[in-house]
């Protein structure tokens with residue numbers, strides 16, 4: 220088994236938030252100390268912390284810090300004073316539903332237990348964090364059971380400890396399956412333009428000593444055609460009620476290619492990523508980021524002068540292209556509205 224991962228993208232310590240600055244990986248491990256919701260929202264916006272579950276956990280701690288400050292400064296109307304902090308956190312990144320889910324969980328707890336609000340918020344934030352780690356270990360076992368010994372799997376973006384409370388979603392399944400001797404080779408998309416694959420997934424898997432080859436996204440079809448992989452295993456930022464999956468740009472292409480080549484397509488996501496209030500993928504807000512992320516590398520322009528760029532950060536894979544959705548509550552084959560409703564009621 221690979222060593223139990225010790226990477227902590229998000230940590231609550233001494234009443235403030237500590238974030239591993241993922242913009243600087245893999246060449247530097249630099250931690251930021253944050254003390255406000257505003258700083259937390261900026262860190263999420265700037266992808267100091269990224270990955271749907273990690274974003275939700277960070278937002279929960281951001282709200283906790285805002286509440287502690289408001290409660291001290293405005294003991295009689297602190298809750299009303301929180302609104303701007305809630306809004307700035309909620310607006311930080313639009314696609315990952317975990318951010319909104321975490322904030323709603325925190326506010327609902329306040330409505331139900333307002334006797335000692337700060338203690339309540341601290342307990343809920345830490346419960347959200349710990350539950351995510353436990354969900355990842357559960358999903359790793361469930362997902363790995365589905366994988367017969369195979370030569371290779373392909374993953375996209377980063378879905379490991381850096382994207383979650385710890386261990387990872389899709390990367391957690393890969394870690395567990397490798398540990399059980401079921402995977403010989405991991406292929407990881409470099410995942411332009413933010414390079415989550417080259418910089419983050421490769422860093423995590425090299426720490427675990429898991430054999431990994433990076434590929435350009437454009438090589439995925441050729442990899443499948445040569446029969447080098449049996450699975451594409453990815454995460455999610457939001458699963459709509461009908462099973463449509465929003466995930467890093469390029470995921471939809473992989474799903475179409477996988478179906479064409481008879482490669483199985485697995486999405487691994489905790490139920491905090493499933494959003495029954497969003498009827499289908501058409502309604503999922505898809506973040507567009509700065510063209511500079513495409514035009515520049517390390518703040519140096521690589522693109523021809525004057526050319527522009529279109530930079531959607533996510534796309535939507537129809538549920539019918541998802542062979543298996545793995546959650547901590549169980550697996551769903553070809554997710555659809557009825558199956559997800561049943562899962563979420565279980």
Ligand SMILES: CSC[C@H]1O[C@H](OP(=O)(O)O)[C@H](O)[C@@H]1O
Nearest residue numbers: 269270271376378382454466467
């Ligand atoms: C385990 S969820 C990770 C999810 O988030 C990534 O997006 P980003 O790096 O922009 O936050 C990507 O969609 C991953 O699948």
